[in-house]
Amino acid sequence: MSSFAPSSAMVGREAEIGLVRRLFEGAADGVPVGVLIDGEAGIGKSRLLREFATEVSTRADVHVGWCLDLGAARTAYGPLTAILRSIVGHLGAERVREAVGVGAEALGMLLPELVDEPADRARTSPDRLRDAIATLIETAAEAAPQVLVIEDLHWADESTLALLSFLLRTLARGRVLLLLSCRSDDVRRGDAVSRFIVEATRSRLIERVTLPRLDGDAVRALAEQLTGRSVSDGALARMQERAEGVPFFVEEIADCTTGPLPDGLRDVLLTRFDRLGDDAQRVVQVASGAERPLSHPLLSTLAGLPEDRLDEAIREAARGGILVIDSDLYRFRHALLREAVHDDLLPGERSRLHRAYAEALEAQRDGTDGVDTASLAHHWHLAQDEPRALLASIDAMRDAKGRFAFAAAARFGELALEIWPSVPDAATVAGLSHVDLLQTLGSVLRNAGDGERALAVISAALDEIDPETVAPRLHARLLRDKAQYLANLGRPGAIPLTEQALDLAARVGDDALHATVLNQLASRYMVAGRLHDALRVADEAERIASRAGDRDQMSIAANVHGVSLAHLGDITGGILEFDRARDLARSSNADLRYRVNYSDALTLLGRYGEAVLIAEEGLALARSLGVGRSSGSIMMQNMSVALFERGEIERVDEMMSRDHRQGALRVFRMYSSMTRVRALAWRGRSTEAADMLREWRPAFVETGQTERQIWYDLITMTVAVAESAGDLRGALAEIVAMLDDDGPVLLHQRRLLLQAAAIIADLRAEGDDTAAVSERVADAWAAQPAQLLADSWSPIVEALLSPSDPALQRAIDLAEGDDVPVVFRVITRLERARLLLRTGDRTAAGTLLAEAATIARTLGHARLTTTVTTFAHAAGLSLDPVRGDSAATASASDPDALTARERQVLDLLAEGLSNRQIGEQLFISVKTVSVHVSAVLRKLGVSTRTEAAIAAGARMPAQVNSRPGVIR
Known part of the structure; x- marks a missing residue:
């Protein structure tokens, strides 16, 4: 149809398309990859993508979505809906529903055709939506390689960017190539797209291909x-x-x-337009108002031409190289052409054009057809009809919020706030008050991860009301929300605000609101270390919740009881309360909350195996609910601390590398950062650990003023970094400063006192006078409640502070238990070896040092390995293994012995699990599982998985099914 045609072959892009081809081959082999094709406007990004997509279309399913130019407010999940609908078209709706399970209802928010009735937001969650999308893509990749093309990323909404980041991090398997195009000159420094590109490039989540100008x-x-x-x-x-x-x-x-x-590039672009006849120019001008390809009926309605003249005008515009026909839709050959034509319209012409678009969309809504509320808001705003733009913006905010696209919802909420002053009687037009809009926007911003803006908006709402005349319910909710936003940011002031909210809620006569605010206050008291206050308020919360029949709020109150009693030393009472919290929970939220807090308490008590079991059960629940990759990541972070103390550093590294909670609340990112700092220090990467600690210290200091756990976490990180760098005196000084603080004492202090005993032993060996500090640590340890002294840690602390041979031998035996941090298997052996050397028993000392060195190397603990090796060399003792009966020694001395992780993989092989199932059980990638399986087959001298399973029974009968805490 067109006399204009693109070149028969691309010019000057051989290297770039060659790189994309190579990356596709890797993806086709099962290693997902993301690629960003960027460059200035007109550089040929779309042409390269079209060429590549045509080339691979016989080997892969190609799905394309476009980000739309809607100005500052953009369509939620803009390009992804088209891609997901294309995937469903390839797989079939029934296959999709089977693959995503409970996630089908969440997908129904974007693809209504998947569900029999409109998706119910109350029965799903943003986490489930993200998981369902990832599962859908992985399912499609099992049938054929998937090429997902997203054009014009520079117009992407934040919800799309967040989901892309999630997919790039979580798609650890599958034949998936994600191709993104972006106009680099339309990306502003510091905006959402810029941040996405910088972070994805820094984290090596994408390969970046920048198209240069032609020579x-x-x-x-x-x-x-x-x-x-x-x-x-x-x-x-x-x-x-x-x-x-x-x-x-x-x-x-x-x-x-x-x-x-022509003189300028704009004139160059309009040259084609100027050559058209009047009808064709009318059609092109009308099309320039569309942010997406146009259907024929819509173009016909807006152009207002007879059908024969319309058809001829479209043909002329296509022959002139301005419009192209693509899958029964009309679009501009290039976005720059659309922009040039649209910008050439007079202000009145532009306003009338967008009013026509808005009225056409309204007509679709009246006909019960689905309407993109974002487009409606965009067109009414450009039509300068402020009342309708206000109403449309609020509708778009609600629609995006209903699909968990909180960032997009926030943009429309901000647009509504901007328009509000120019609309007479805006509250009547909008159907809500200005304060209601502010409260809703604050909640949206909080869920979008913009805590600072959420706090500013809710503060503005509170400033706007008159406390003497406003309804107590609204006032209480505003105070409650502001307190929550302060807590999310780790700022002081949450408790006084929640106390004010509670006074108001008590007068409202709404037991549900009253119980919720009581539990929020009890939780704030709990994290602040005001444990008796927490117990008192939780008692009242459970009483009110019981009256309201709200078992979930009763569960939360019991949960607060469990945590508080455990920190007060009533372990028996605390565990009984946790059991009640579990039994009372009715919603998945209450159940997961119980598992997070209970696994944390078990870790603090040294009951690591139980902590891992509870957390793994929580992960299984999260997966069954379709939120394993998202909400489940909080549980994974919690579990990583217990695994860390068990010495499973490789597993911790795997879990940390799969931390997908982009935009999570700052306090959750702080918990994750603590584990990362400790892991770096463990590996001996003290400079990196110190840099990360320096980055996060201000946040920990601020939040530690109101959250006692965070205060202890900062000490834990600081001690770990100092020890890793060899600064034992600095590490011990941090713990002594902790003892000087007169704030609440939590269970976290126990682990730091245990570590202090180990540091004192090292300093004493270096000749330091440690008597005074030893006495302080001993006194602090003895001051604990009786139930906390009746465990394995007390004899170890006593042996390290006051060493004797019988005490240290007992400490060595106790350190072999699962309820003692694994590093003390090295520490206790090293200290007894020192004692034996002083008494002249070099043989026994050498044996212990060899065992300690082997364990330290197996654990990958850099400082302990160096400490043991240095001491042995100084004493003139060999570290060659003396005994060969321990698993650690055998692993170090026999290159064909299976590592601990390989034994876990072998156990699961013997149970008949696939690589994918093994990866899910051990929280490692399928690629990593494949490496371990190959190593197992090689070391066992077999060629098949069946032979390996048989060999497992013959070689390691005592180890089969020995994995602690694995859910069957």
């Missing part, structure tokens, strides 16, 4: 292909001067070579 030879080749004749040196020079090597401008200028070149 002179390539420009000549392109121009000659387009014109069908040779280009003189003079014409080439003029073309280069104007187009500067940008392919799209070369194409446009080449079209003008029969006459004088």
Whole structure:
């Protein structure tokens, strides 16, 4: 139809498309990869993607989605809906529903055709939506390689960016290639798209391919292909001067070579438009108002031309190289052409055009067809009809919020706030008050991860009301929300605000609200270390919740009881309360909350195996609910601390590398950072650990003023970094400063006192006078409640502070238990070896040092390995293994012995699990499982998984099914 045609072959892009081809081959082999094709406008990004997509279309399913230009407020999940609908078209709805299970209802928010009735937001969650999308893509990748193309990322909404980040981090398997195109000159420093690109590039989640401008030879080749004749040196020079090597401008200028070149690039772009007849110009102007490809009925309605004249006008616009027909839709050949035509409209023409679009969309709504509320808000705003723009913006905010696209919802909420002052009687038009809008926007911003803006908005709402006349219910909710936002940011002031909210809630007569505020206050008291206050308020919360029949709020109150009693030393009472919290929970939220807090308490008590079991059960629950990759990541973080103390550092590293909670509340990121700092220090990467600690210290200091656990976490990190760097005196000084503090004492202090005993032993060996500090640590330890002294840690502390051979031997035996941090298997052996050397028993000392060195190396603990090795060399003792009967020694001395992780993999092989199932059980990637399986087969001298399972029974009968805490 068109006399204009793109070049028969791309010019000057051989290297770039070659790289994309290579990355596709890797993806086709099962290693997902993301690629960003970026460059300035007109550089050829879309052309390269179209060429590549056509090339691989016989080997892969190609799905394409576009981000839309809606100004500051953008469509939630803009390009993803089209991609997901395309995938469903390939797989079939029934196969999709089977694959995503409970996630089908969440997907129904974006694809209504998947569900029989409209998706119920109350029965799903943003986490389930993200998991369902990832599962859908992985399922499709099992059938064929998937190429997901997202064009114009520079117009992406934050919800799309967050989901892309999630997918790039969580898709650990599957034949998936994600291709993104982005106009680099439309990305502003510091905006959401810029942050996404910087973070994804820094984290190596994407390969970045930047398209350069064409050189002179390539420009000549392109121009000659387009014109069908040779280009003189003079014409080439003029073309280069104007187009500067940008392919799209070369194409446009080449079209003008029969006459004088226009003065500017904008005039170059409008040259095609100016050559059209009146009808064709009318059609093109109408099309320029659309942010997406146009259907024929919509274009016909808006153009207002008879059908025969409309058809001829479309043909003329297509022949002129402005419009193209794509899958029964009309679109501009290039976005720059649309922008040039739209910008050339007079203000009145532009306003009338967008009013026509808005009215056409409203007509679709009246006809019960689905309407993109974001587009409606966009067009009414550009039509300068402020009342309708206000109402449409609020509708778009609610719609995006209902689909968990909180960032997009926030943009529309902000737009509504901007428009509000210019609308007479805005509250009547909007159907809500300004304070109601502020409260809703604050909640949306909080869920979007913008805690600072949420706090500012809710503060504005509180400033706007009159406390003497406002309804107590609204006032209580505003105070409650502000307190929550302060807590999310780790700021002081949450408790006084919640206390004020409670006074108001008690007068409202709403037991549900009253119980919720009581539990919020009890939780704030709990994290602040005001444990008796927490117990008192939780008692009242449970009483009110019981009256309201709200078992979930009763469960939360029992949960607060359990945590508080445990920290007060009533372990028996605390565990009974946790059991009640479990039994009372009715919602998955209350159940997961119980598991998070209970596993944390068990870890603090040294009951690591139980902590891992509870957390793994929580992860299983999260997976069954379709939120394993998202909400489950909080549980994984919690579990990683117990695994860390068990010495499963490799597993901790795996879990930390799969921390997907982008935009999570700051306090959760702080918990994760503590584990990362400790893991770096464990590995001996003290400089990196110190840098990370320095980055996070201000946040920990601020939040530690109101959350006692965070205060202890900062000490834990600081001690770990100091020890890793060899600064034992500095590490011990941090713990002594902790004892000088007169704030509440929590269970966290026990682990730090245990570590203090180990540091004192090391300093005493270096000749330091540690008597005074030893006495302080001993006194602090003895001051604990009786139930906390009746465990394995007390004899170890006593042996390290006052060493004797019998005490240290007992400490060594106790350190072999699962309820003692694994590093003390090294520490106790090292200390007894020192004692034996002083008494002259070099043989026994050498044996202990060899065992300690082997364990330290097996654990990968850099400082302990160095400490043991240095001491042994100074004493003139060999570290060659003396005994060969321990698993650790055998592993170090026999290169064919299975590592601890390989034994876990072998156990699961013997149970008949696939690599994917093994990865899910052990929280490692399928690729990592494959490496371990290959190592197991090689070391066992077998060639199949069946032979390995048989060999497992013959070689390690005592170890089969020995994995602690694994859910069967």
